[in-house]
Amino acid sequence: MSDDLLIKYLLRETSPEEDIELSRWLAEDPENRNEFARFELIWNESKKLGQKSTVDPEAAWVRFKEQIPDAGPKAVIRPISNRLGWLRIAAVLFIIAGAWSFYLILGQNGYDTISSGQMVRTEVLPDGSKVTLNKNAVLSYKKDFKGNMRNVKLEQGEVFFDVSPDKAKPFIIDADQVGIRVLGTSFNVKKNSDLTEVIVESGLVRVSLKDQQIELKKGEKVLIKSTDATLHKELSTDQLYNYYRTNIFVADNTPLWRMVEILNEAYGAKIEITDPKLRNLTLNTTFKDESLDTILHIISETLRIKVHKEGEKIILK
Numbered sequence: 001m002s003d004d005l006l007i008k009y010l011l012r013e014t015s016p017e018e019d020i021e022l023s024r025w026l027a028e029d030p031e032n033r034n035e036f037a038r039f040e041l042i043w044n045e046s047k048k049l050g051q052k053s054t055v056d057p058e059a060a061w062v063r064f065k066e067q068i069p070d071a072g073p074k075a076v077i078r079p080i081s082n083r084l085g086w087l088r089i090a091a092v093l094f095i096i097a098g099a100w101s102f103y104l105i106l107g108q109n110g111y112d113t114i115s116s117g118q119m120v121r122t123e124v125l126p127d128g129s130k131v132t133l134n135k136n137a138v139l140s141y142k143k144d145f146k147g148n149m150r151n152v153k154l155e156q157g158e159v160f161f162d163v164s165p166d167k168a169k170p171f172i173i174d175a176d177q178v179g180i181r182v183l184g185t186s187f188n189v190k191k192n193s194d195l196t197e198v199i200v201e202s203g204l205v206r207v208s209l210k211d212q213q214i215e216l217k218k219g220e221k222v223l224i225k226s227t228d229a230t231l232h233k234e235l236s237t238d239q240l241y242n243y244y245r246t247n248i249f250v251a252d253n254t255p256l257w258r259m260v261e262i263l264n265e266a267y268g269a270k271i272e273i274t275d276p277k278l279r280n281l282t283l284n285t286t287f288k289d290e291s292l293d294t295i296l297h298i299i300s301e302t303l304r305i306k307v308h309k310e311g312e313k314i315i316l317k
Helices: 003-010 016-028 030-047 057-067 084-097 099-108 240-246 256-267 292-303
Strands: 111-115 121-124 130-133 138-142 150-162 171-175 178-182 186-191 195-202 204-209 212-217 220-225 233-235 248-255 270-273 282-288 307-310 313-316
Touching: 003 016, 003 030, 016 030, 030 111, 111 130, 150 240, 171 186, 178 186, 178 195, 186 240, 195 204, 195 212, 212 220, 240 248, 240 256, 248 256, 256 270, 256 282, 256 292, 282 292, 292 307, 292 313
Parallel strands: 150 171, 270 313
Antiparallel strands: 111 138, 121 130, 130 150, 138 150, 150 186, 171 178, 178 204, 186 195, 195 220, 204 212, 220 233, 248 282, 307 313
16 A cells, blocks of 8 residues: 555545545555554654654655655655645654654564554454454554563553453553453453543453552443542443444433533534533433434434534534
């Protein structure tokens, strides 16, 4: 796959035909998906450094291209749009700030990286464990799981783990300060700058944070906020965390605020509840492969509330 097509995809400039071509290439071979994940990881990390360089972007872009692992004949990069200059500058900043070193260290330490980008992605790890990454998730794992543990690092985002049992080789997930240890079970982990959430679907999961440790079983969860670094076990009261795997939203006596929280996450929407009295109104229904407009219409009719759009905001009142 040519680098210019990958860049066009990252810049959201591909045509429907090019999207199909890329999808077929990704489906052909796991190594193709790994190559794309590495390329996308470099791009995502570089964007964070976007305002800090005065270096010649053209010269540094050439150096950047030379350091990307060679997956075949070098493609000639042709101008795609004016925004391609931003990609070159971002690549420069990435190298300067050391993020490239971070990428190399991962490779040298024998880690592979999976990145989902704008797609929900399912992969099978070397031990047979299955992972499903929500959009914009990044996961690294030790190649071939050599050693006496199966080490995984959740860099960002949300992942559902279905771990193959192996009593002799625990499955260890590092999510910054939070550690998760299992033998064989299924559970969901969400990590962002504000919180880390672990929800157990089956089996037993041990969660640790500094000198704290708790065990979670089916139907239990822990929510660790960055502002309150403590472990508090509680019941998982709904199945909405599964929406990205099933495309189904199951509301079972679910408060409106919780449904809005998930819809905002799933659709990238900006839904707000202006009347506090509406927050705890409950829903009992199932939405399957529905558009956001359809879901909001059903919610409006069911709860007898109004849906009003103000620019990008959607107001429930």
